[in-house]
Amino acid sequence: MSTDEVADKMSATNIADEANKQGTVEGGKPHKKPEKKEKERKDQKMAAKSKPASNPQQAKNKASEPQLIGITCKKSEDLAEWYQQVILKGEMLEFTDVPGCYVYLPGSYKIWEFIQVFFNERIQKMKVKNCYFPLFITEANLQREKDHIEGFAAEVAWVTEGGKNKLEKKLAVRPTSETAMYSYYSKKIRSHRDLPLKLNQWNNVVRWEFKHPMPFIRSREFLWQEGHTAHLTEQEAGKEVLEILDHYAAIYEDLLAVPVVKGKKTANEQFPGAHYTTTIEGFIPAVGRGIQAATSHCLGQHFANMFDITVEDPNQEVKEGEARNKLKVWQNSWGFTTRSIGVMILTHGDDKGLVIPPRVADVQVVLMPVGVTAKTTLDTKEKLYNEVDELRRSLEDANVRVECDYREGYSPGYKFNDWEMKGVPLRLEFGPKDSANGVVTTSRRDQAEGKARGTIQVSEIATEVPKLLETIQADMFKKASDEYASRRKLVREWKDFVPTLNAKNVVVVPHCTGGPCEDEIKKDSSGQQEGQEVDARAPSMGAKSLCIPAAQPEELAQGTKCVNPKCGQEAKMWVMFGRSY
Template sequence: MANDTAALTPRAEDFPRWYQEVVAQAEMAENGPVRGTMVIRPWGFGIWELLQGELDRRIKEAGAQNAYFPLFIPEQYLQLEASHVEGFSPELWVVTHGGGNRLEEPVVVRPTSETVVNHFFAKWIQSHRDLPLLVNQWSNVARWEMRTRLFLRTSEFLWQEGHTAHASEAEATEYAVRILRDVYLDAMERVMCVPTLIGHKTERERFAGAVRTWTCEGMMGDGKALQLGTSHELGTNFAKAFGITFSDEQGALRHVFQTSWGASTRLIGGLIMVHGDDFGLRLPPALAPSQVVVMVVRADESTGPAAAAIAADLRGAGLRVSIDERTGTSFGRRAIDWERKGVPVRVEIGPRDLAQDSAVVVVRHDRSKNPVRLGGLVGAVTAALDETAERLFAEARAFRDTRISEVATLGEAIEVAADGFAVVPLATLGEAGEDALAESGVSVRCLQRPDGSLAEEAEEELVAVVGKAY
């Protein structure tokens, strides 16, 4: 298993280093051979698959269907939308050769798929009866990045990207917000147990080609911000660039209003940085590839069969269960391996337990250990998993709340943003204020109403949540 015997660097001592060590020692991912690329190992990919399932179900509930568009995009497509090309040009990987020959027209590896998708939307949409068109794809994308960190920023990453077309602006806005709330916010808070702020971006932070960008922002364990998911209103920008028109009920030819939205493997990085502790990862039960590991403390004629029976009972209750009977490896080593991987509950079973018809239940989130009668094991484990989800969320929210302050001046905002979020009236900030923040490495994460709700119309009394971002 882990081939590193060193203890983890404490979070408080060096947070970035702690993060890297958790990713490595929990066997989640490692660097690929090409600079900035990432190999996602089975444990990390297992988490991604579960998260993917949760997001996918919500996306489908919101009415979108999955489809797939090509990895390669003609370079000229990118040129069609002015601000889009301006935003993405520096990040493009361009393929110039194929089959040993120079290509007549270079193709870009998709950095995002608005351009190809909309090329086809233009073909598929003729009538108001074709609307709304709601499509999602799960894919990889590639962007040239200067400085990469596993999961948080990699040259290639996995994500879903949704693309929709609507007959009216109001409908597009409503859908973009619906995705933000019903898909992203819901999955982040209920599945990932990550308390999440929602709002919209300032012009400076807006997606290249969007008229408005909605965002989900989480606070990491060091007080920095991570953008967890975004939903963009594209207005008619791409519709005009790609000629996406439809005949309305009156027979008039009009441009569609569009949205696009995405969430990526970056979420796994956020999960680690929100819930991890000095002993490693702590997984919310819904995303744990193994929710329970039954550990055989010592091999004898009774422990193996007992562990198998316990595992069968737990599986019967619908849980994901692993059995660890590697009794050739010392107990401590194995316990620490599972702890680092963040498995929410361990059930330890040895001769001593069996003699008392019990097992030891160890809960990862607070590392508590308690003996439990075998007959009550399924109930105890299920309760511990439910409690883990609640406690992880509550703990993260309590931490975040202690690191958010309302402030009245730019100076205070910068000070607070050193290790948390500052909430400052937008009127105080202005565009000049945003420039001033940028000089200290601080940015506006999102704009919201003073009560934290979304400002769906142009409103006067908004506040800006500012912080340092990953």
């Protein structure tokens, strides 16, 4: 299946939407934008696939049908179908009858809880306090900041009725909380002594976009944290922006074993209303696309002007009776979402299903008695199960999250497949022969069958299993990091730009950082240009700037021109471009 077909089937990867924005489709023919109702109809059709049967007899008949075990397609051949099977059969998520709104099952929500604990520990050391602001925002408050709301206007969900009564003033369901929170900041901050003010909330937001939803990656309702802080100086605000970005990178790399590139957004791609935006950018090898992983924004004094958040200058020397000058505070906002779970799944998952990094796995180890047959005596079976339970206690005492699988009526192969599909990092098998030899047999989820198996002495299980889990975590990150590094290609000439993208890479190019030039690159790399060589299997969407990498690959030689041959200006920075979710 071509990359275009994969993206179209995934109903979220943005190819059609990008073509619609440009007014063209592959081949350069005019493309009429689909009506919103048509997009809604497609969303509803997708959601209907996951609805329970309304006819009880139909549901009964479906339940009696033989269910296929495991993942039935290859990741490399049908990414869309693979992804849907993995998240459903791996029990990460369930669809609802509202398109773009999903049930986060314990398997995925536990990962979110690990992220919360990890991040809370770090921001609380920065003196950030958790709080909660209301879900609803008045229209008047939301409209106070025009530039900011323009970035969300098409996605705002509105409440117009309460019970049976029509509301006099409609309410917005928060797409983000700047306008909801900053009226409070204006009241709270009366003096420089009230600074810095650092608040964070863990909540849900709604963005009713009409792009096709994709579970975790793009949904209409999602979970996130949003931090909002106010500072006396730009230097203090800037220091925090980068500190938060480091914490975000650590969540991906230290917890989720997913590599990211830290950088700064270009003016074209920064957050609406921001002074500047810093970002971490991930990569999905299966489709060769970049993906924004999290952002930390310096808002500057923009919102302080809108909401009149001011203090007297504490450093000003004044004579008796003179008033001090008023200073606008400097503000930051930063956010991290459940998109991270989808990135993790797409990065590590394989043809057997999920592969969960040990540090965020709800179950790190499944302990499985094996070698029990119909001929096994009750005494032998009881002895074996007692030994398995002792192993479990030893692991739990070593703070390993372990579950025993005593299910009867299922073959070992079925149970192996079931746990592999759920991505449990390590399986321990223990049978009569293992008992006699004083060992447990190990099987690592992250490795191919031929390399996955080994043994650990029973006497060393409490020390060796935690070590092995850390080895798995490190190996998963190294594998993903090496893959991402190999797909970031330095491109110096335009003739290599599109072919390198088509080979499922992102490109790092010398660029002038100008907005119009960036728009031109996106258009000219879309496959719409006459005479442009484009792989027929490659997506027709153009490449946008992902970030200006903080770690520049090399110093730009004096006189280096922008990669865009139509630009002619001197390059200022190396900029990473790519097709993106």
